Amino acid sequence: xxxxxxxxxxxxxxxxxxxxxxxxxxxxxxxxxxxxxxxxxxxxxxxxxxxxxxxxxxxxxxxxxxxxxxxxxxxxxxxxxxxxxxxxxxxxxxxxxxxxxxxxxxxxxxxxxxxxxxxxxxxxxxxxxxxxxxxxxxxxxxxxxxxxxxxxxxxxxxxxxxxxxxxxxxxxxxxxxxxxxxxxxxxxxxxxxxxxxxxxxxxxxxxxxxxxxxxxxx
Ligand SMILES: Nc1ncnc2c1ncn2[C@@H]1O[C@H](COP(=O)(O)OP(=O)(O)O)[C@@H](O)[C@H]1O
Ligand SMILES: [Mg+2]
Numbered sequence: 404x405x406x407x408x409x410x411x412x413x414x415x416x417x418x419x420x421x422x423x424x425x426x427x428x429x430x431x432x433x434x435x436x437x438x439x440x441x442x443x444x445x446x447x448x449x450x451x452x453x454x455x456x457x458x459x460x461x462x463x464x465x466x467x468x469x470x471x472x473x474x475x476x477x478x479x480x481x482x483x484x485x486x487x488x489x490x491x492x493x494x495x496x497x498x499x500x501x502x503x504x505x506x507x508x509x510x511x512x513x514x515x516x517x518x519x520x521x522x523x524x525x526x527x528x529x530x531x532x533x534x535x536x537x538x539x540x541x542x543x544x545x546x547x548x549x550x551x552x553x554x555x556x557x558x559x560x561x562x563x564x565x566x567x568x569x570x571x572x573x574x575x576x577x578x579x580x581x582x583x584x585x586x587x588x589x590x591x592x593x594x595x596x597x598x599x600x601x602x603x604x605x606x607x608x609x610x611x612x613x614x615x616x617x618x619x620x621x
Contacts, residue, residue, distance in 0.1 A: 405440065405485045406615045409507030411531070414523040415494035418513040418548040420449040421581050422607075424459075426511075427489040428590025429608040431461055433620035440485035444468035444476070444503070445493040456588025473499030477506055487615060496527050504534040509542045509614050513575075514564060515549040516556040521563060528568055542614045543568055546607065548575040552599075573606035 408426070410419040423441065431439040440463040443450040454464045467479040467490070476499060480488060490507065492500045504510060510531050514524045524545065531543040545564045550557040557574050564570045575581075576599060584594035591600045609620060 404481045405438075405483050406487045406508045407480055407490055407503075407506055408487060408509045408511065408611060408615075409490045409492065409503045410511045410513065411492055411496065411500055411504060411507075411527050412513055412523065413494060413496040413500075413527055414520060417494070417515060417520065417523070418546075418575065418581075419494070420445070420453070420491050421585075422511055422513055422546060422548070422575070423450055423489045423491040424453055425581065425584070425590045425592075425604045426608050426611060427462055428459060429592045429604050430487065430612060432590075432592040433605070433608060434612065434617060435461075435621065437487060437617065438463075438485040440465060440483050440488040442467045442480065442483065442488050442490045444473060444499050445491055446471065447493065450491040453585050453588060458588035458593075459590070468499040471498065473502040476502045480506060487617075496530055500527075501530060504530050505537070507534075507541065509544065509611050510534070511544050511546050511571075511611075512568075513546045513548045514560070516547070516551075516560045520549075521560075524564075524567065532568075544571045544610070544614075545569065546571045546573070546575060549577045550574050551577045571607055572610055573603045575603055575607070576600070 580595040580600035
């Protein structure tokens, strides 16, 4: 079974797919010898559309949980020939997302700075904590996202999130590079080298890779 990184949130537009693809492509960039896959379990198929542009050639894309429930999810993940699979989930915390919380080695919960974003994080985190109760090796990382640079919101958000669980070292800013890279069908590793978007995704990726036991990047 490949190591599994899950992007989980019940709110649409909370950067699940954005993190999933940018971190997957950055991990492949930093660890070229690792086999990386993306599994799309969202019926909206945003990850599939992004990767369908054909510019990301070294990462396999697989559709999973086509039944909507993910009854076969464990087998579908086990059948993927990769060292690590990034699982992009739909915007609800039921059925396939509950199963994903069970099978994920690292669960990313992206949370934006608005009150609505923060309150929407509680249920996914409750689910994650239950899954950690069953498997204490599982790591849950709350990832602050869509933070506008130069505002107090980033620091405040980190303080609030720290009360809710472990917060990633990286804070992900509100940056056009993230959405522009989508249009180009690539990750920021390719689209925006030398930028803050690159360095914050790199920092997040290295933290995740360490939890997966991947050692230092090249
Ligand atoms: N940090 C960010 N900066 C700028 N735009 C972002 C950021 N995160 C997400 N977006 C944009 O917001 C929209 C929703 O993000 P997405 O990752 O698709 O959310 P989800 O998968 O949780 O529904 C997309 O258009 C995406 O490009
Ligand atoms: Mg999505």
